[in-house]
Amino acid sequence: MSRALRLAVAVTAALTLAAGTPAAAHPATGSPQWTTLAHAPAPADNPLKGFMPYAGDYATFPYSMEWFYLPLRDVMTGPRQFRWDALERQLDAIAGRGHQAVFRFYLDYPGKPTGIPQYLLDQGLLTRDYPDFGNNGVSVAPDYNDPRLVSALENFITAFGRRYDGDPRIGFVTLGLIGFWGEWHTWPYDGWTQPENWMPTTEVLTKVLSRYEAAFDRTRLLARYPSAENKDLNIGYHDDSFAFETLPPTSWHFVQRLIDNGVTEKWRREPIGGELRPEIQSCLWDAPVGCAQYEDYAESVAQTHASWLLNQAAFDPGFTGAKYDRAVAASRALGYELTVTSAALTRDRVSVRVGNLGTAPFYYDWRTELAAVDGKGRVVRRWGTPWTMTGIQPGADATQLSARIDTRGLRDGRYTIVMRVANPLPGGVPLRFANTGQDSGTGWLTLGTVSVR
Incomplete structure (x- = not known):
């Protein structure tokens, strides 16, 4: 895919934010329910800005x-x-x-x-x-x-x-x-x-x-x-x-x-x-x-x-x-300020809506990954996604992204689902979202929880 096509992602209406709590999983069947994620300013040392x-x-x-x-x-x-x-x-x-x-x-x-x-x-x-x-x-x-x-x-x-x-x-x-x-x-x-x-x-x-x-x-x-x-x-x-x-x-x-x-x-x-x-x-x-x-x-x-x-x-x-x-x-105030406005989780799918509160888009095709974290804080499974934050325009409607996850084989229990945009530089400053559930050190953002039976 050409750079111009990748960056053609642009939407036009205003973005509205509200405080909220991480999403909880709903059954794998049926329509997922969206939960608003709370906003907080992103760190001033976010990468590439x-x-x-x-x-x-x-x-x-x-x-x-x-x-x-x-x-x-x-x-x-x-x-x-x-x-x-x-x-x-x-x-x-x-x-x-x-x-x-x-x-x-x-x-x-x-x-x-x-x-x-x-x-x-x-x-x-x-x-x-x-x-x-x-x-x-x-x-x-x-x-x-x-x-x-x-x-x-x-x-x-x-x-x-x-x-x-x-x-x-x-x-x-x-x-x-x-x-x-x-x-x-x-x-x-x-x-x-x-x-x-x-x-x-x-x-x-x-x-x-x-x-x-x-x-x-x-x-x-x-x-x-x-x-x-x-x-x-x-x-x-x-x-x-x-x-x-x-x-x-x-x-x-x-x-x-x-x-x-x-x-x-x-x-x-x-x-x-x-x-x-x-x-x-x-x-x-x-x-x-x-x-x-x-x-x-x-x-x-x-x-x-x-x-x-x-x-x-x-x-x-x-x-x-x-x-x-x-x-x-x-x-x-320079550059992007990406925020996940809401998330919807099921045992086999994660969906998010991502907005941009900044003054410019994020220009690189860095890939997003999802992970399941157990009750002891350990990442027990990761999933790659085709998601990229490239070209999400400031002041536009949130961009909706969705990906399947496979929780089969995980032990029964409750897992926290997190996401991050991986900096391709080993040891590089992680990209962090403007959300209260954002971890400042690793780049993982908490989206909500799912139950595996």
Whole structure:
């Protein structure tokens, strides 16, 4: 099944919640009776959403993902030669903390040594020095239209996708590679502010985009700017000046670019992420807001439907007191907030209704499993299901899911039926539902009980 078809699950009416108790089983024959499950906020460190830091171990703020940059030269040593050790070390370290990685490769990062593969420099690839952004000639901007560099990027993307598409250690990949910081701009060398335009031609940009889409089917990709070249691709977006240059009507602001390219609804099937603008990462949570320039955070989330943001200040130096509480609430407001609104159990079938109280869907095809727990708290049987939470839209009617279970062979007695969405990363942060019956550590949600005779 294609990604687009998997994500076409969308319903349209409002979701209503009420407090309740777990369901009790009814006879295997006859219509099951639905019991409402009580709501409670999900943890702020649910996977694949919320604020994240640069890669590292922090106890100052809840998180499930970590960010890093990597120079292309660290992995690409020849036209078709790759050494993946540097990427493997980063992914393994982050996975070892139970987190998923978000990252990009770059060629040109102002203030850092060049990321251009050495063999291209040895071949005489044209590069340009520049003083901007405190660079003072440390990094250099390559000629992105050089056929040798274009071929290198295409070869790299193909090899990258072949090796890492669907890797459970990876949460999201931002396209990178082009422009300062891999952010797909070379301002002020844009042909307007400065006469020279250092960006690649539209033809080259299209080649890079097309190669990314062809190379990745499962791992989610995000581009920096909405454009005519990427509007129809299975690629989301990241706003790296979030709550600073996000809201319309200014032409270069992120939401205005979404509007101008006709992709304001693309978030329903492709993720939105980004970075809270560094100047406001700390002051935005003061009361009153202490930033000299900023945009309304809640409105920025509402209009972008962002799932995650890099926000290093929340982790280092971190916040305390009411400021910390406001930042945690802001992190929790990002992305999905899945809740089981009701459940119906029989001895041979489990049915649930799942709603989304968040601002965006869950984008990955993680599978759901059911289990029976005995009176001593032991999982005595598990059942796989075809259920996935992918694409359940916020604010829509709850999605109903149903699966058969086989309780034959279980000892007579009463069993608690639980469900969870399994994180494919071993030891990864479990996905937890916004319900009072949700276990915070293992990810199991209590649905109700069944009797086996």
